[in-house]
Amino acid sequence: SQTIHQWPATLVQPVGSPLSLECTVEGTSNPNLYWYRQAAGRGLQLLFYSVGIGQISSEVPQNLSASRPQDRQFILSSKKLLLSDSGFYLCAWSRTAGELFFGEGSRLTVL
């Protein structure tokens, strides 16, 4: 069966520090991969998605970047965090049938 994991679960970082959130999917090949940010008001904002290795589409211009170095690995990064980057980050994967599966989430607090 397929599983998705992301880490770390919780992160507290100072303003201006770098960020790396990692996500891996097991049990499937060539998945579409997504990074979302969820604000306190519940809305899910798509940040990046990828349909293959090295292929990244950015939905919102911002302080973040994404990379897909391997088929089942998706990384969310920042060189210098801003206060506004705080939030709950969710990695997800989908298959062609149209189902989307989320990871456990990563809570980022920028101080």
Next chain:
Amino acid sequence: GQQLNQSPQSMFIQEGEDVSMNCTSSSIFNTWLWYKQDPGEGPVLLIALYKAGELTSNGRLTAQFGITRKDSFLNISASIPSDVGIYFCAGHTGNQFYFGTGTSLTVIP
């Protein structure tokens, strides 16, 4: 990105009552999805709908894909305390997923 219209925004119900929530869109979708999210965790997929008119059940949950492909509803029968959480709808087309704003469900024992 596009957001779906999900209602109601919140519900407070007595244990044992039935619950109904729905989502509407101005766009047509190929798939409708319903999720439940507990605090501090990722959304969990409850039901996936693939065809217009499709009615699917998962235990006490029933969901339908609207005939126009622009709407969907989720019903929960005989609610229990563990049904508490935020429920999201999502529509899928191409490589994109569009989400509702969520329905917060509180079940009073």
